[in-house]
Amino acid sequence: MKEYSDEELLSMFSGGDNPNYAFNLIVKKYQEPIYWHVRRLVISHDDTNDIVQDVFVKAWQGLDKFRKDAALFTWLYRIATNEALSFLKKKKRRYLLPLVDVSKQLEESLEADVYYEGGEMEKTVQKAILSLPEKQRVVFNLRYHDEMKYEDMARILDTSVGALKASYHHAVKKIQKYISTD
Amino acid sequence: MEKENKHHIAEELKALGSSLDPPGNDQGFRVPEAYFDQLHGSIQDRIKEKGQRQFAGFTVPGAQRLVPLMATFLLALIVGISLLWIRDDGLNGQLALEPDREALDYYAMEMDQLLLYDLVLDSDITAEDILFGLDDGLGELSLYDDELMEELFEQSRYFGIDSQYLLSSLD
The missing domain is CATH 1.10.10.10 (Winged helix-like DNA-binding domain superfamily/Winged helix DNA-binding domain)
Structure with a gap:
């Protein structure tokens, strides 16, 4: 399958007849690096799966406003980083955990994760x-x-x-x- | 995405005295079988689901912030209309009085000190004269004579006129 450049994908998305198809190609191109980036931050596969889906939903919602002079992959990484960090922040707040205990909990997730x-x-x-x-x-x-x-x-x-x-x-x-x- | 040369990263690690392997090791993380073949499908489903939910709820961007604003605006509108209605219907700031009582209140409110002196302290006039004067154009006002007298006493007390003196003036 032909690998399209980011510029081609963006013009297919904004100018083409089928933005869904163009977006699907964007997802296929970036799903793996985004998944691994998030996975290394939140450790658990299930949490990562949820976050990655949210990242691409947000990208879909914001892609028509995306500035074409910025690189698509840096934008996607930025959304993914923010989503992963805010997930960890929520986790910390939910369990009232200090930083040390968050890393302890992530270590436990690592031990417990069947996909590790x-x-x-x-x-x-x-x-x-x-x-x-x-x-x-x-x-x-x-x-x-x-x-x-x-x-x-x-x-x-x-x-x-x-x-x-x-x-x-x-x-x-x-x-x-x-x-x-x- | 153009990657950094692996060699540069390895050299950098070496310079920092690190014993870490050069990048490229997956560090033991795995995913379920065929996960990446299905992930884009799950994402498309999630997008459709979100779209349907938004359509069902007629949500628009920023709508969540608009709801409390609209509620506050409506509340302020209702309070404003109510206050106007109170001002129009009950001139003393009282709610919904019967029409004749409203007229009495109007006269009581309008009765300033000069009018009271004119009406009460002039020894030549009687209570009937006063009532007749106030009754001008009010039709059935006589039904409320007692209330009118009470109002006169109250006004006189307010202006420091002794009620006995008032009565003797009216006789």
């Missing part, structure tokens, strides 16, 4: 990542797992490249320390 099959080393690395503050975790995941350029990350997170580099470096050091002392 990591070995001991992988679990240790995951726990180290979960011990990071949420926003630092987002930065680490985007750079390390999504292999994203700092410039794109800056557009998603609305932060400077310098601040992102500093944040990523801190995150890597903390993870290294966690792994070494575990």
Whole structure:
């Protein structure tokens, strides 16, 4: 199947006879990276599944107002990041949890998730990542797992490249320390 | 989405003294079988479901914020109309008085100190004269003579006129 560029998909959506078809192509193109980005933040597959569906519903509702000069993938990542972080915030509020207990709870989700099959080393690395503050975790995941350029990350997170580099470096050091002392 | 060169990321990790593997490891996360083949279908279903729910409820963007505003506006409108109605129907700020009582109230309200002096303190006039004067154009007012007298006493007390003096003036 032909892979369309973002520009082609957007003009198919706004100018074509079948916006549903164009949107379906957008979903097919981005569902996997968006899913993994959210999954690494909220850990549980079921929660991720709900959030990803919400992300694309929001994208559908806002796509006609989307500025064509911005990149589609950074916009989708931005929605996904906001949805995942607000899910974690709601969880924290619902159970009145401090930050440490949220990461503990996410670790428990990791252990309990039937769709997680990591070995001991992988679990240790995951726990180290979960011990990071949420926003630092987002930065680490985007750079390390999504292999994203700092410039794109800056557009998603609305932060400077310098601040992102500093944040990523801190995150890597903390993870290294966690792994070494575990 | 153009990815960063894996080599750059690995070099960066090395420079930071990290023992993490280069990126690309899935870290043990899995999804149900054929999940991604069905995900776009679930998303389309969710969009349709949301669309139907919105259509069924006639929701428009920002409608949730409009509802309390509309309710406040309607409440203010009702209160405003009620106040106008009270002002029109009960000139002393009282609700729905019977028509003749309204007329009496009107005269009582209109009766300023000069009028009272004119009516009461002039020893030449009688209560009948006063009533006749007030009765002008009011038809069945005589049914409420007692009330009118009470009103006169009240007004006189208000203006500091002794009721005995008032009565003697009326005799």
